[in-house]
Amino acid sequence: xxxxxxxxxxxxxxxxxxxxxxxxxxxxxxxxxxxxxxxxxxxxxxxxxxxxxxxxxxxxxxxxxxxxxxxxxxxxxxxxxxxxxxxxxxxxxxxxxxxxxxxxxxxxxxxxxxxxxxxxxxxxxxxxxxxxxxxxxxxxxxxxxxxxxxxxxxxxxxxxxxxxxxxxxxxxxxxxxxxxxxxxxxxxxxxxxxxxxxxxxxxxxxxxxxxxxxxxxxxxxxxxxxxxxxxxxxxxxxxxxxxxxxxxxxxxxxxxxxxxxxxxxxxxxxxxxxxxxxxxxxxxxxxxxxxxxxxxxxxxxxxxxxxxxxxxxxxxxxxxxxxxxxxxxxxxxxxxxxxxxxxxxxxxxxxxxxxxxxxxxxxxxxxxxxxxxxxxxxxxxxxxxxxxxxxxxxxxxxxxxxxxxxxxxxxxxxxxxxxxxxxxxxxxxxxxxx
Numbered sequence: 001x002x003x004x005x006x007x008x009x010x011x012x013x014x015x016x017x018x019x020x021x022x023x024x025x026x027x028x029x030x031x032x033x034x035x036x037x038x039x040x041x042x043x044x045x046x047x048x049x050x051x052x053x054x055x056x057x058x059x060x061x062x063x064x065x066x067x068x069x070x071x072x073x074x075x076x077x078x079x080x081x082x083x084x085x086x087x088x089x090x091x092x093x094x095x096x097x098x099x100x101x102x103x104x105x106x107x108x109x110x111x112x113x114x115x116x117x118x119x120x121x122x123x124x125x126x127x128x129x130x131x132x133x134x135x136x137x138x139x140x141x142x143x144x145x146x147x148x149x150x151x152x153x154x155x156x157x158x159x160x161x162x163x164x165x166x167x168x169x170x171x172x173x174x175x176x177x178x179x180x181x182x183x184x185x186x187x188x189x190x191x192x193x194x195x196x197x198x199x200x201x202x203x204x205x206x207x208x209x210x211x212x213x214x215x216x217x218x219x220x221x222x223x224x225x226x227x228x229x230x231x232x233x234x235x236x237x238x239x240x241x242x243x244x245x246x247x248x249x250x251x252x253x254x255x256x257x258x259x260x261x262x263x264x265x266x267x268x269x270x271x272x273x274x275x276x277x278x279x280x281x282x283x284x285x286x287x288x289x290x291x292x293x294x295x296x297x298x299x300x301x302x303x304x305x306x307x308x309x310x311x312x313x314x315x316x317x318x319x320x321x322x323x324x325x326x327x328x329x330x331x332x333x334x335x336x337x338x339x340x341x342x343x344x345x346x347x348x349x350x351x352x353x354x355x356x357x358x359x360x361x362x363x364x365x366x367x368x369x370x371x372x373x374x375x376x377x378x379x380x381x382x383x384x385x386x387x388x389x390x391x392x393x394x395x396x397x398x399x400x401x402x403x404x405x406x407x408x409x410x411x412x413x414x415x416x417x418x419x420x421x422x423x424x425x426x427x428x429x430x431x432x433x434x
Contacts (some may be wrong), residue, residue: 032161071354216351
């Protein structure tokens with residue numbers, strides 16, 4: 001029989017985690033507003049699928065041209081300060097956009113420039129954010145920390161932000177932009193309140209930026225599990241970019257679904273509702289069916305979220321498919337990000353995350369460009385079909401991503417982390433003795 005002393009209390013994730021969580025909540029609320037606001041502004045300026053897709057292309061282009069530098073910066077500088085400064089940059093840039101909207105001077109070229117600048121900030125912010133977690137909580141608490149953080153990110157980014165953005169856009173473009181600015185300003189404040197240093201430890205002399213980039217790329221490409229996950233996410237984001245860039249033309253009237261701006265925002269909450277369910281249940285599902293099966297179901301669900309638009313424009317059916325896709329997509333994120341954080345040494349985590357996203361997120365603007373061009377010639381439904389079938393091709397990697405292979409990679413990562421901690425402790429001892 002167990003006694004009270006046998007029951008181990010659940011450890012707190014700490015004050016810094018709570019501040020990070022709060023900052024992420026308001027930042028992602030702002031992201032959710034802009035996720036709806038930018039394409040809605042674009043369709044006020046043009047009806048061309050290719051030109052509308054240009055907004056998504058410019059927003060995601062920095063993942064191709066800037067993300068490796070962002071990875072180096074995440075490993076060289078304090079990750080919290082980088083995240084805070086990005087929020088301040090967003091506030092400044094978007095304040096200028098509000099002024100232009102008030103005087104009715106917004107244009108597609110301006111929207112493209114703004115999307116690119118915000119995208120560049122996103123590469124810095126997201127790379128630092130994915131890399132900061134091992135500095136905030138112990139390794140054994142990463143899954144719980146990531147699960148809770150992703151839950152609030154998804155709630156705000158996909159569940160609260162989009163309908164709020166649609167509502168604000170229906171009232172006024174400047175009002176929608178101002179709502180987003182407020183979220184970014186509050187996030188900067190929350191990040192500024194975190195205590196301590198969040199800089200990765202380094203051994204030996206500083207290398208050149210090119211050498212740092214090569215080291216991160218080499219680590220990613222040399223590890224079979226990490227390399228395979230990167231290839232899979234690259235395929236998914238290529239397909240997702242094609243769909244995401246032109247989906248608004250299918251959903252918002254005069255498109256087949258015939259929704260208004262608020263309806264578009266509400267429809268997108270289907271993905272968020274599923275993601276919240278996924279973040280709450282991923283631990284139980286993972287223990288019951290294993291990580292490999294979670295990833296397989298995620299691929300099938302993602303394909304469903306695209307192919308459903310080929311066969312129906314019924315709002316309820318599409319919403320239900322989005323719930324399934326959102327739930328399994330969130331489980332994919334939590335499982336794979338936690339795995340990468342355990343495998344990769346902390347000193348390399350920013351660069352490996354950036355290298356991963358060079359391929360995975362760099363595929364998004366390419367997919368958006370191709371999706372816009374295909375939709376221009378063959379219609380948006382053709383894009384949904386090709387993307388759904390293309391997503392299913394990820395199943396060929398199932399034989400590599402076995403539970404045994406992922407477990408072995410984690411064990412090796414734990415051993416590397418323990419060796420690094422021992423070396424750091426020994427170095428501290430030598431300094432103290434001296």
